[in-house]
Amino acid sequence: MNPERSRATRSPPAEKPHAAGWGHLLPWTAALAFYFLGADFLGLGTNALIMVLFALSLDLVLGYAGIITMGHAAFFGFGAYAAGLCAIHVTNDPVTGLLIATAAAGILGFVTGTLILHTKGVTLMMLTLAIGALVAEVANHLRDYTGGDDGLHGIRMAPLLGAFRFDLWGHTAYLYTLAVLLAWFALAWRIMRSPFGRSLDGIRQNVRRMRAIGTPVWWRMVAVYSLGAAMAGTAGALSAQTTRAVGLTALELLASGTVLMVLILGGTRRLYGAFAGAVVYVVVQDFAAQVDPFRWMFVIGALLMAVVLFLENGLMGIIDFAAARARSLWREQTPR
Amino acid sequence: MSDAEARHANTLGAAPVLSVRGLCKSFGALTVAQDIELDLPGGARIGLIGPNGAGKTSFVNLLTGMLRPDAGSVLLEDRAIDRLRPELRVRRGLVRTHQINTLLAETPALENVAIAIAERKRIGWRMLRYGTGWRACLDEAEARLAAMGLGDDRLRLVRELPYGKQRLLEIAIALALKPRVLLLDEPAAGVPAGETRAIHEQLGDLPQDVAILMIEHDMDLVFRFAREIVVMVQGRVLTRGSPSEIANDDRVREVYLGRRVR
Ligand SMILES: Nc1ncnc2c1ncn2[C@@H]1O[C@H](COP(=O)(O)OP(=O)(O)OP(=O)(O)O)[C@@H](O)[C@H]1O
Numbered sequence: 001m002n003p004e005r006s007r008a009t010r011s012p013p014a015e016k017p018h019a020a021g022w023g024h025l026l027p028w029t030a031a032l033a034f035y036f037l038g039a040d041f042l043g044l045g046t047n048a049l050i051m052v053l054f055a056l057s058l059d060l061v062l063g064y065a066g067i068i069t070m071g072h073a074a075f076f077g078f079g080a081y082a083a084g085l086c087a088i089h090v091t092n093d094p095v096t097g098l099l100i101a102t103a104a105a106g107i108l109g110f111v112t113g114t115l116i117l118h119t120k121g122v123t124l125m126m127l128t129l130a131i132g133a134l135v136a137e138v139a140n141h142l143r144d145y146t147g148g149d150d151g152l153h154g155i156r157m158a159p160l161l162g163a164f165r166f167d168l169w170g171h172t173a174y175l176y177t178l179a180v181l182l183a184w185f186a187l188a189w190r191i192m193r194s195p196f197g198r199s200l201d202g203i204r205q206n207v208r209r210m211r212a213i214g215t216p217v218w219w220r221m222v223a224v225y226s227l228g229a230a231m232a233g234t235a236g237a238l239s240a241q242t243t244r245a246v247g248l249t250a251l252e253l254l255a256s257g258t259v260l261m262v263l264i265l266g267g268t269r270r271l272y273g274a275f276a277g278a279v280v281y282v283v284v285q286d287f288a289a290q291v292d293p294f295r296w297m298f299v300i301g302a303l304l305m306a307v308v309l310f311l312e313n314g315l316m317g318i319i320d321f322a323a324a325r326a327r328s329l330w331r332e333q334t335p336r
Numbered sequence: 337m338s339d340a341e342a343r344h345a346n347t348l349g350a351a352p353v354l355s356v357r358g359l360c361k362s363f364g365a366l367t368v369a370q371d372i373e374l375d376l377p378g379g380a381r382i383g384l385i386g387p388n389g390a391g392k393t394s395f396v397n398l399l400t401g402m403l404r405p406d407a408g409s410v411l412l413e414d415r416a417i418d419r420l421r422p423e424l425r426v427r428r429g430l431v432r433t434h435q436i437n438t439l440l441a442e443t444p445a446l447e448n449v450a451i452a453i454a455e456r457k458r459i460g461w462r463m464l465r466y467g468t469g470w471r472a473c474l475d476e477a478e479a480r481l482a483a484m485g486l487g488d489d490r491l492r493l494v495r496e497l498p499y500g501k502q503r504l505l506e507i508a509i510a511l512a513l514k515p516r517v518l519l520l521d522e523p524a525a526g527v528p529a530g531e532t533r534a535i536h537e538q539l540g541d542l543p544q545d546v547a548i549l550m551i552e553h554d555m556d557l558v559f560r561f562a563r564e565i566v567v568m569v570q571g572r573v574l575t576r577g578s579p580s581e582i583a584n585d586d587r588v589r590e591v592y593l594g595r596r597v598r
């Protein structure tokens with residue numbers, strides 16, 4: 001067979017080669033290395049990983065399907081409260097709690113998605129905002145269950161898989177979060193290359209085209225919205241389980257804005273953009289907040305502006321550029 | 337006629353695959369469809385012509401569900417499809433192309449066709465186990481692009497393709513859906529003269545029982561393609577007949593006001 005032809009049909013088109021092979025190794029090795037090298041900062045590291053997962057979930061909905069949502073934190077918060085309440089009232093087994101919270105957030109995503117996804121543009125944006133506000137308000141009102149402004153405390157988790165206690169230094173929490181993130185990431189990576197994922201990409205680009213080939217556009221959008229909600233719910237649950245507390249801030253509209261910023265900062269539709277954005281965000285937040293606890297948002301804001309104005313695809317744009325440079329240098333220096 | 341007879345008649349290409357009954361549509365004071373009646377039997381090759389603004393594209397939009405008619409009904413294989421969403425009509429084999437290219441600009445040509453094939457095969461929902469299914473879609477898409485003369489452009493993003501090639505891609509996608517009824521809205525508009533042959537050949541290769549309605553201003557193409565021509569003016573069917581009848585019709589000449597119909 002013609003080798004040129006077989007290459008074209010075997011590998012999905014438009015896939016950046018570096019992202020398929022070595023590109024995977026770097027972030028995950030770094031995450032694992034951090035476990036050994038950054039022992040004093042494992043709490044911070046865990047937060048970063050949770051933020052990665054949260055931003056990743058938004059990437060599916062906003063990056064791929066093009067559903068601009070301003071209320072994504074509703075699902076994160078819902079998952080967090082679900083996991084917290086589950087630990088207090090039902091079972092404190094972490095994995096069970098995680099699955100329950102994930103399903104609960106997914107169902108909330110499905111219900112709200114079916115209600116709002118027939119709209120589009122600014123209307124849809126407003127509705128996502130409204131749902132975010134609504135969920136936050138409900139949590140605030142159900143003081144008896146959620147603790148209202150005081151937050152939900154007294155979460156005690158049983159050892160992970162019955163064997164690994166959640167230690168004071170956050171070793172278990174970090175590895176647990178990393179494992180869950182890896183599982184979701186692998187799933188998302190596969191799904192976004194599937195016919196389903198490609199149809200989302202098409203819906204973002206041109207709904208009329210997708211209707212004209214018979215794609216049930218509304219159902220696909222509901223599906224990815226629910227999937228993103230479930231994933232955000234997992235992130236919320238991890239946050240509740242590893243910090244042993246849930247506060248109203250988890251589902252405030254500000255949190256929806258934050259995750260949006262993180263994703264845009266890192267770069268949409270890349271999956272790894274969520275990594276870049278979340279890590280930079282958490283690190284800058286931590287350092288800048290130490291220097292000036294009141295004005296650290298200024299640094300983030302300036303960074304976001306610089307990225308949006310000067311880079312085409314977020315921080316991943318820099319990485320792309322560097323990778324391309326490195327490849328061409330490598331080619332120059334390797335004699336044939 | 338009994339059901340069995342009706343089905344028999346259908347296989348002979350006598351019963352219409354698509355029937356339009358009393359279709360009406362106005363945009364305010366502007367009437368774009370006025371009591372249109374039309375049957376497309378299996379194997380129909382109908383050319384729809386008419387001056388700019390006659391309502392030809394609106395007619396296609398009404399049939400495919402992009403526009404909601406004020407009155408009237410559309411039947412696909414004897415079933416009213418008026419309440420079906422556009423995408424469900426497509427799934428039943430009512431396929432169109434657009435007058436203005438409607439493609440995924442940031443996606444390679446190959447994938448534009450492959451996702452259409454995936455929807456046709458009903459595997460558009462697959463999320464995890466899709467390796468062989470998707471590969472089959474890519475292989476078929478590649479063959480279809482090659483047949484359209486787009487083989488070398490398959491990995492290029494659509495926005496990098498010249499307009500004429502995008503036109504051909506638009507048609508390749510419609511054909512990949514294996515339509516029962518194909519509505520072509522000015523397929524050759526913007527295609528360099530030398531390349532309309534590919535369109536003509538591809539349409540010729542379709543199964544004979546597919547019903548095709550082609551809107552076209554390029555009279556050469558219409559007269560080569562159509563066995564029957566319908567002339568639409570101001571939302572009305574002015575007249576219809578064989579290509580030679582239409583070419584010699586005084587009213588049609590008048591409508592085209594000096595523009596020679598062949
Ligand atoms: N959504 C709409 N709202 C209002 N007016 C419309 C709409 N769509 C089409 N029209 C008008 O209806 C008339 C018929 O338009 P249509 O596109 O159906 O014509 P056409 O026969 O396809 O013309 P052409 O040969 O130029 O493609 C035009 O005057 C157009 O401006």
Ligand SMILES: [Mg+2]
Nearest residue numbers: 392393394435
């Ligand atoms: Mg038109």
